Amino acid sequence: MQKFYEGLGAEEGGVAQKARVLQTKLNQRLQVLLDKTTPKPVERWISLTVLVFLYFVRVFVLRGFYIVTYGLGIYNLNLLIGFISPQIDPETEGPALPTKSDQEFKPFVRRLPEFKFWRAATKSVLIGFAMTFFPMFDLPVFWPVLLLYWVMLFTVTMKKQIKHMIKHKYVPFSFGKKKYTGKDQKKAPK
Structure with a gap:
């Protein structure tokens, strides 16, 4: 009986140890x-867009996996809400000291940072793409009902989120750092 377990355990040269070493190497390469990719947001989002396009082409060609697509839509809608929501909700933050809010600068801090949003969305699309290779996930559903329900859910959720933005006067999007030029700077000769 003892010989059966030899080679499976964590002893030196065992299968379990080799699997852990392989997993560690793969995790290091992924990291x-x-x-x-961290300093290249445009390239990351373009790659996600291409991946989503390939996923939709696959679903269109297979004419199935609508429930997987619906699940992806709901999950990514949840990620989007976290991305455009503030980290600290002004309604649940509690009473604040009286200040002149017009002069006080409060930067917008997201509940879900951009990189984590991209990573989670990419991971979800890759998982959904992998699920399209297994017919057990192709459940028969009437896709127009799912699409209509998702559009309705998206509309109601965004309406609520936009009202929250207007009420608490925040904008979750910024397009880069402002650039200032000094008076003493001279233009470089061409």
């Missing part, structure tokens, strides 16, 4: 890849 290096993620570290390289």
Whole structure:
């Protein structure tokens, strides 16, 4: 009986130890890849857009997996809400000291940072893409009903979120850092 377990345990050279070493190496390579993509947001979002396009082409060609697509839509809608919501909700923050809110600068801090939003969305699309290779996930549903329900859910959720933005006077989007030029700077010769 003892010989049966030899080679499966964590002893040196065992299968479990080799699997852990392989997993550690794969995690390190993934982290290096993620570290390289961090300063390139445009390229990351373009790659996600291409991935989503490929997913929709696959679903269109297969004419199925609508329930997986609906699940992806709901999950990514939830991610979007976290992305455009403030980290601290002004309604539940509690009473604040009286200040002149017109002169006080409060930066917008997201509940879900942009990089984590991109990573979670990419991971969800990859998982959904992988699910399209297994016919057990192709449940028969009437897709127009799912689409209509998702559009209705998106509309109601965004309406609520936009009202919250207007009420608490915040904008979750900024398009880069403002650039200031000094008076003493001279233009470089061409």
